Amino acid sequence: MIDFQQGLIKLSPIAPDRVVPxxxxxxxxxxxxxxxxxxxxxxxxxxxxxIIAINVQGMTGKKTDYTSLPYSKVQAFSIETAGVFDRDCEIELYFSAIGQVKFEIRGSFDIVQFNRILSHYVL
Known part of the structure; x- marks a missing residue:
């Protein structure tokens, strides 16, 4: 399992079809x-x-851990939009079983639209 307590998980947006396999x-x-x-x-x-967290493990990357985080366990969440000097946006989710999970998204990403989507599934 990814150690969510370790801190911020830094991510870059990719096309969903890249993870389908x-x-x-x-x-x-x-x-x-x-x-x-x-x-x-x-x-x-x-x-x-x-949310499915995919943790590729080992030197060869053949071992993979998949962690499922159901929206039904989210107690609260927040987003932080990018600024002028800080171009990254952030998503924080608070799960009943594991606590805070924080993602930092680099690059161009519409966090406000994503907040609407996330709200639809969590609320």
Whole structure:
């Protein structure tokens, strides 16, 4: 499992079709990918039902950990838009079982529109 208590997870937006081969076998009926992000090796996928954190492990990267974070366990969340000097935006989610999970998104990403999507699934 990704250590969410370690701090900020820094992500870059990617096209959702890039993660389909990794997560398609895990998706349930009517589950669709809403957004996808990548670190150097790991990925985070937001679907209409949950967040899937993909942690690639080991030297060869053949071992992979998939952590599902259902929206039903989110107690609160916040977003922080990018500024003039700080071009990154942030998403903070508070889960009943694991506490705070914080994602920093680098690059061009419409966090306000994503907040609307996230609100639809969490509220």
């Amino acid at each position: 990794m997560v398609a076998p895990m998706l349930v009926n009517d589950e669709q990918i809403v957004a996808a992000f990548k670190t150097v090796r790991d990925s985070v996928v937001f679907t209409n039902k949950r």
